[in-house]
Amino acid sequence: MKGPILFLGIGGSGMSSLAHMAIDLQIPVVGYDKKKSDITDYLVERGVKLYHSIGEIPLDGIQMVVYSSAINDKHKDVFNRIQNLNIPLKHRSEFMHLLVSNQKSISVAGSHGKTSTTTMVSQILTEVGLDPTIMIGGDTSLLQKRGGKMGKGDYAVYESDESDGTFLRHKANIRLLTNIDNDHLDYYRTRERLEEAFLDYMGFGSPGEVVLFVGDPGIKSVLEIHYRNLTFHNELHLNLLVTKSHTNEEWFSYFLSQFQKQITVVLYEVKENQLYFQLENQSYTLELPYPGVHYLTNGLVALTCAYRIGISPSQSSQILSRYIGVKRRQEILGVWNEVTVIDDYGHHPTEIKMVIQSLKDKIKNKGKLHVIFQPHRYTRTKLLLEDLAKSLLGADFVFLLPIYSAGENPMEGITSNRFLPYLTGSQTTMLDGNIREDLEQIKSHLNKGDLLLCLGAGNVRDWGMELVS
Structure with a gap:
């Protein structure tokens, strides 16, 4: 392939993986993502030309465009430009199958x-x-x-x-x-x-x-x-x-x-x-x-x-027996005042139950398990509200963050407060999403030997990173 491939939504986990594979094949890569992150920074280190505004991307010479499902109707203009120039347009799954x-x-x-x-x-x-x-x-x-x-x-x-x-x-x-x-x-x-x-x-x-x-x-x-x-x-x-x-x-x-x-x-x-x-x-x-x-x-x-x-x-x-694991899967972020801080990507009721139970088994009677939970997407929260709330009941303390939108528009009546009726009998605190103010509340509950679990598929990890830093 002579010219570069353009990846729309290159900062996503799946899209960035495909971009790295293209780089391994010595194919030039151009990328768009509205957010800057560690993922996009590393792609730039490997030679990717990165744009944060989709309207600024020059399409001249682009040989193929790869997109993810995160690129949707809000980006009709750029799709029309691509189609008018007869540039091949591939969903990420199609491109991956070409590679393998x-x-x-x-x-x-x-x-x-x-x-x-x-x-x-x-x-x-x-x-x-x-x-x-x-x-x-x-x-x-x-x-x-x-x-x-x-x-x-x-x-x-x-x-x-x-x-x-x-x-x-x-x-x-x-x-x-x-x-x-x-x-x-x-x-x-x-x-x-x-x-x-x-x-x-x-x-x-x-x-x-x-x-x-x-x-x-x-x-x-x-x-x-x-x-x-x-x-x-x-x-x-x-x-x-x-x-x-x-x-x-x-x-x-x-x-x-x-x-x-x-x-x-x-x-x-x-x-x-x-x-x-x-x-x-x-x-x-x-x-x-x-x-x-x-x-x-x-x-x-x-x-x-x-x-x-x-x-x-x-x-x-x-x-x-020496499995290396994956980032954001029971990943230990560090220790604060002899409290171990762990991050996990779990955002579905089954996943939440599993990780809470496995950590409760690990800690046993040595301390308490505190969970900072960030619901992921309004649609998922609406569909699974009761199951999501009940999956948290195994924790000793629950701190509820506002819903992480993942690009979705808010839905009327769907907020983290909706979890509270299902969490009666458990110790639950609502947080407002301001990391430093939230952590002042959380720290007052933590004792030596406890575990603090940051749980969710959004940016809840940031609360744990701030604490251990």
Whole structure:
């Protein structure tokens, strides 16, 4: 490609990852994002010409424009300019598939755990010397401040985002699915449509490998509903990760009887921060440096994928015992007056419950768990209000920030105050969004040995960073 590629919304985690991959291929990159950030600063360091006003971008010589779903109707003028100049316009999912078209692709999907599981698969493949191409929707030290890189090996590992339905445009050679939960219903409208999209992603009528964590109720439910109508491609191999209790299910018996030669079964159980699993009549143990059952089950999905491409479970388990993690996933920001301050991206009820429970298990009776929670998006808050509020009940103290809009317009009657009726009986304080004034309130509740968790997908991390600085 002779001229530069223009990335609209280049500061987003997925878009920045793709931009880094283009830079690895020595393709010139121009970017637009209305906000300056550490992400955009690093892109500039790597040679990106960055614009913060979309009207200032010169389109002469641009060979292709890549956009994300964050670029919407508010940007009609620039889309019209691009189309009038006959410049190819690609959604980020289309561009990613162009990048990995010459490699064997491994996609990771699910309502939760995509980033962690993609990082785990990537770490395994990297440490055994396979040099994969990697696209992760988060910041991990595996890739040194960026979420994407082009590798020279046979495999490409990428996170497959279901938020706007574009994850169905490409059927990867190996498709991993961690779970199905009620998220992005602003796009799908109903649970049924969401489940249909994930069923399509599994691609039973397509060749390749599918790894399903059936310990998840959402995946199990979809299999129960649809199993007699599924058509297996004769080149598809299904990997079912199940507990012993699932082996008595009618759908499980049906799969085994109908598709014996196309199925690998992984039996597992979790006890005290360790996962025990059985594969091909061999027993193994998985233990990770991060607390929480969800990390262990994500690890099981990752090592099952690795097993199916020839990496032994014992080797994968050893690599994951030093799993490096992802920024904003139980990330320790520092310590203030012997209070550990942690940041986590969790913004859906299931994620919130998981991280609160894992940290409560970690702290046990040594101190209290204080949570600064920042609701993310008005649409999500409206749809999941009661579940979001109740997911916070495991914390000892809850500090509620105003809703982080993520570019959405405010919705009448949807504010953080709406959480209060569901939090009766718990110690809850409303914050006004002024970091220094908020922290004066928060500090008065903190004692030696406590944990302070900054929770949400917006900028709640800033409160923790200010405290530890």
